């Protein structure tokens with residue numbers, strides 16, 4: 001049997017056929033065209049899923065289910081999306097609308113949950129009974145897998161890891177609180193810290209960049225720029241603080257790190273591992289491995305497909 005995964009983004013829709021092991025058999029994409037309204041977008045999603053099936057050389061009969069990953073708040077049980085800023089959606093019944101085009105079981109979940117599931121099935125956390133996935137991008141998203149299942153809490157809003165408060169009274173967060181972890185551990189945080197450091201250190205090569213991005217800071221740190229290295233050290237310290245909270249709290253087998261900042265590779269995870277070793281509670285016991293996520297952009301398709309497995 002095969003599974004179809006649909007990855008819904010604000011700019012593009014991607015769909016793919018995935019086998020039992022989480023391997024992608026075919027992949028197609030098209031523009032989301034948010035401006036055409038939610039009914040047209042959901043219809044596009046269904047047609048794209050059918051196109052992926054055709055491209056894989058199989059038929060709808062070979063497909064067990066279709067899964068959809070959505071960048072917003074939703075109720076996986078009903079398939080309703082009450083709110084999605086990226087898509088401008090309010091109260092959209094995704095499953096119902098999609099089933100008008102495709103008569104198959106359809107599952108929907110949040111994109112971070114979907115990526116967590118993908119890494120747990122086919123990525124770096126494959127086979128782990130417990131794992132945590134983190135994506136370091138505009139914010140810090142992620143998910144928790146316990147006993148092989150993504151844990152989303154009693155009310156479906158669980159594992160908002162980016163909004164655990166790690167600095168009381170700290171930077172203001174988009175959620176209204178202060179000091180959320182994502183204010184210190186996201187790409188946005190790296191940009192803020194890099195921009196502040198550039199102002200303070202006119203000699204820093206950070207000042208050569210027209211717009212400071214997370215990559216600017218990482219590249220400058222890799223090149224040995226003192227100001228950038230200080231920023232990066234502070235960043236990995238904040239990252240390690242959140243990770244040690246997760247380890248002390250959940251004790252997962254593995255923590256996989258993805259998202260834009262993870263492109264820094266070993267340069268990122270090496271100092272984080274060193275800082276963790278000093279901070280974990282049970283120093284004499286084994287604790288979570290911290291690894292780079294391996295599926296990258298394919299995680300959206302694979303994880304969505306695996307919702308029906």
Ligand SMILES: [Zn+2]
Pocket residue numbers: 162163173174175176177180
């Ligand atoms: Zn927050």
